[in-house]
Amino acid sequence: MIKNRYTKAAACAVLAVSMIFTGCGKKEGTKTADKKAETTKTIRLERGDITANSYVIKVGNAGVQYSEVLNYCYLLKNQYESSFGSELWKYKIDDKTTIGDKAKKEIVSTLTQLKLIGVNAAKQGVTLDNDEQDQALQDAQKLIEKASKADRKKYELNVNSVKELFEDNILANKMFYVATDDADTNVTDDEAKQIKISYIELITKGTDKNGRKVNMNAAGKAKTYKRMKEMLKEAKKADNFSDYAAVNTESRQSEVTIGKDTKLLDKEAVDAAFSLKKGKMSNVIGGKNGYYIIYCENDNDEDATYARKEAIIEERQTKMFKEKYSKWLSESSVDISNKFWDVFKL
Template sequence: MGQFRKKLIIMAAAGALAVSSLAGCSRSMDNDAVVAEVGKDKITLGVANFYARMQQAQYETYYAGMMGMTGEDMWKQEVEDGKTYEDGMKESLLEALENMYLLNQHAADYDIELTDDDKKAIDKAANLFVEDNTLEDKEAVSGYEKNVKKYLELATIQSRMDQPMKEGVDEEVSDEEAAQKSMQYVLFSYNKTDADGNSEAMTDDEKAAQKQKAQEFADSLKAGDNPDIGALAQEAGQEVKTATFDADSTSPNADLVKAADALENEGDVTDIVDTDSGVYVAKVTSFLDREATDAKKESIVEERKQEQYDSLLKKWREDTEITEHKNVWKKVNFEKQGVTVKQSEDDYSDNE
């Protein structure tokens, strides 16, 4: 029950909602209308609306503020020609919900089913959600007990299917495939700090001077007059940083990585790398950073597992007739009806 208990505690974060609507926006909808058909299963508007509103609540509560805008402004911003952020989000949410139904349909293939304890926990979570919210707010998000329970059932099956669907991939990864190099580097920045402590761009003359300092630093490092890059950087008033990388890395700077990756020997130093932000100089310290390489191996295995999971879902989608009813789905409108999370003291778990 541990994994599912975490699911319910996450759900508790959205237990109490604050719903707002623009003037003239009707909250009434036919919750039994069908948004999509996945094989023989029908996704009702009630379940789809509840699922979508829970996601909307998380975004409006935690992301809109970080982006410095209201939820309404966030949803209506255009992300590509003729497509708003809301349009893109609703497309991905409907596909995600369809996938949850597909996972439920294939659960028996992996001997996955809801236990009696699961059902009791779901009942408790659904009841608490219903008690936490006003009738008006429940109507706005289709937060009726049957919709909440259906969503939690789907979410539980989804969480249980993750591991078995990823089993059986090749977990052997060679050092060659995962190899990560390491470097020490210095950035001679093209920004400076003014008298008030604010950052500002250097003048062209100041940039030229920085570039000259970087060249002198690189020349000294290559000549071996002071092989300790830290001491040499300190003399130049700069800070040494470290990074691990491979040929596909783009951090801390793609051009710097390309220059460092082209070096033939450990201890070699790059030429200066002039960028918009400043001038880099790097020294390769290892062609096989053990810790970073082992971490990359784990990452590659996880990528393989995710690819297998995604390919299974893709195949199931291809093998299943899926029909979407856009005229029904368009009744869910994020811009005209905001939803945010109120903090809740309740624990939506099966613990008494």
């Protein structure tokens, strides 16, 4: 139980590093370029002892001070230690890596990304407007008010430094939309269409809802097919197919909303499902991993279809942004102080 708890925490904590802030905007501001971008020509990585004001990461002409790293550490620790305890970071993911090790690398990666995006935002004249700056200030003030005196000292927390971290994140979100403004947002109804079905699956290859491994030979499949034919007769007589399916299916779920690209069912079952009208039931369908009986609850779930359209657009935007970010990264140098890793602790 403890192992599962920490394993889940590991995934959450690492993911949270890049999502710990909120804020999103789609309009370009009219403010002058960020003052940090104007002073980056004098940045030098620290080669000696690391202090709060030492530059420990350099991304192109932008720098990250150790105090910024500490600010980020506080945000992450504050979010997870209340639920999982301070020992979380010592838990081993594998023989050589702890959750803390992984989180530290992700913190460095995220700060690097924010600075690189900020550099390119400055090049394109993308800045924060007054409302966005005010929001960052308000969020920073709230965080500082809640922080203990000891944590403020340990993690170099002050309103200005935390405000800048929030601003970096808001700017990165803003740049996401600027950089993906020409992404294809045309999604057809057919491409995004979602339907709701109830179904019975008897598994011939895979893992059933009880965790049992199944890999049937031809004889086993023949018996299963015969059994499914009998179940089809029973299903047609059932007062409620959904209830009947929930009791008799071997799959982990019996009611789902799916699109044509789903991997939950075999392709043969998906094709059959999309051919059904609302309130209609299929015959027995044979697939690569099992046999199915499908009942169509809704042959056009409009809300789910709309949500899928939005998701497809977001996937396209994300793909485009990753490609542009990779180009920015290839055109920039990223350097980290050798002394930094010696002192960097969560």
